[in-house]
Amino acid sequence: MMCAINKKDIPFTVDHVGSFLRPERIKTARKDFFNGDITKKELRNIEDKEIEKLIAKEKKVGLHGITDGEFRRTFWHWDFLEHLNGIEGYTAEHGRNQKLLAQAAPDYHIRVIDRVSFNKDHPFLNDFVFLKEKLGKDENVIAKTSIPSPNMILRQELLANDDTSRIHHIYPDLTDFYHDLAQTYKEAIKAYYEKGCRYLQFDDTNWAFLADADKRKELQERGINPKKVARICRDIINEALVDKPKDLALTTHICRGNHASSWLFSGGYEPIAEELFATNYDGFFLEYDSERAGNFSPLRYWNNKDSKIVLGLVTSKFPELESKEEIKKRIKEATKYVPLENLSISRQCGFASSEKGNRLSEQEQWEKIKLLQEVAADVWRI
Numbered sequence: 001m002m003c004a005i006n007k008k009d010i011p012f013t014v015d016h017v018g019s020f021l022r023p024e025r026i027k028t029a030r031k032d033f034f035n036g037d038i039t040k041k042e043l044r045n046i047e048d049k050e051i052e053k054l055i056a057k058e059k060k061v062g063l064h065g066i067t068d069g070e071f072r073r074t075f076w077h078w079d080f081l082e083h084l085n086g087i088e089g090y091t092a093e094h095g096r097n098q099k100l101l102a103q104a105a106p107d108y109h110i111r112v113i114d115r116v117s118f119n120k121d122h123p124f125l126n127d128f129v130f131l132k133e134k135l136g137k138d139e140n141v142i143a144k145t146s147i148p149s150p151n152m153i154l155r156q157e158l159l160a161n162d163d164t165s166r167i168h169h170i171y172p173d174l175t176d177f178y179h180d181l182a183q184t185y186k187e188a189i190k191a192y193y194e195k196g197c198r199y200l201q202f203d204d205t206n207w208a209f210l211a212d213a214d215k216r217k218e219l220q221e222r223g224i225n226p227k228k229v230a231r232i233c234r235d236i237i238n239e240a241l242v243d244k245p246k247d248l249a250l251t252t253h254i255c256r257g258n259h260a261s262s263w264l265f266s267g268g269y270e271p272i273a274e275e276l277f278a279t280n281y282d283g284f285f286l287e288y289d290s291e292r293a294g295n296f297s298p299l300r301y302w303n304n305k306d307s308k309i310v311l312g313l314v315t316s317k318f319p320e321l322e323s324k325e326e327i328k329k330r331i332k333e334a335t336k337y338v339p340l341e342n343l344s345i346s347r348q349c350g351f352a353s354s355e356k357g358n359r360l361s362e363q364e365q366w367e368k369i370k371l372l373q374e375v376a377a378d379v380w381r382i
Helices: 024-034 040-060 123-135 151-159 165-170 174-194 206-211 213-221 226-241 297-301 324-334 362-379
Strands: 085-091 108-117 145-148 199-204 249-254 283-287 308-314 343-347
Touching: 024 040, 040 123, 108 151, 108 165, 108 174, 123 145, 123 174, 151 165, 151 174, 151 199, 151 206, 151 226, 165 174, 174 199, 174 226, 206 213, 206 226, 213 226, 308 324, 308 362, 324 343, 324 362, 343 362
Parallel strands: 145 199, 199 249, 249 283, 283 308, 308 343
Antiparallel strands: 085 108
């Protein structure tokens, strides 16, 4: 049994992106809160109890990186971003770049209204403290949390927005915008570290946006060079990570969109692989659950032997269990580019990037995790 977890163990051989299906009790409580039937304190007490139950389930299924399931969030990124200084959340009259296949996401967005910086009283910090405290002194597990990448702010303001006049007014020189994004996340990393966080993840759909052929074409028609944007994103991330503590594992999840079993983007990693794997992350959670993800050849750009590639070979979107033998076959294929000791496996995305959650049951989500554990026992002999 693993004990005294350290950075080199992360990502774990079987790991996960972070979110789990919200229990009905939380869904009901959130509705009651928004209807004014219960107080915010009462809602939080319910969330606390359900998170404690989730922690026990994560441990039981053999996970080492324990999250709070994102049970307190409405959506995986807006809740965090709108609490940064210089950013506000708002409901748009018309959705902007939010039409997922077969399922429209809420018309909620963020916008930059002033110079961006980290809010030292960000509410997510207390959420992490609660999670860490509930794990106690168990050396077999570590508290993991995820926040949206700084590139999500860049994408919303410059790539997914038809009107960029506001951001150009706030930042006449966009290099100042990029610097502020990196600095904001430097401060976020420091704040989480001071709260005891040693496993942090940046979730990022922007790379998948830049890899999608249709989106690339749209950008080019607007006079935007996707390759140049990818380099800017690489530099923002690396500037944010430059002072990262040595004992903090910081990974990223590259997502193609995830809401009610739907998605936003398609395409392999080839167009952005060179820039993506030049970022100084300790691990890369990559979606490889369907043909939309392409093949493993872009992994040839991976050259940081101190990092790991996490193959998202099991879908979180549908309940059907994948073939163990097919998963093993694909792991073997990936070893053409990355040694087995630098590979891990995971579900491809969260089970509930939003309150709505994907179209499977709580029991079915745990069966997915068990499947990964069984495969890992055969492949890595753990």
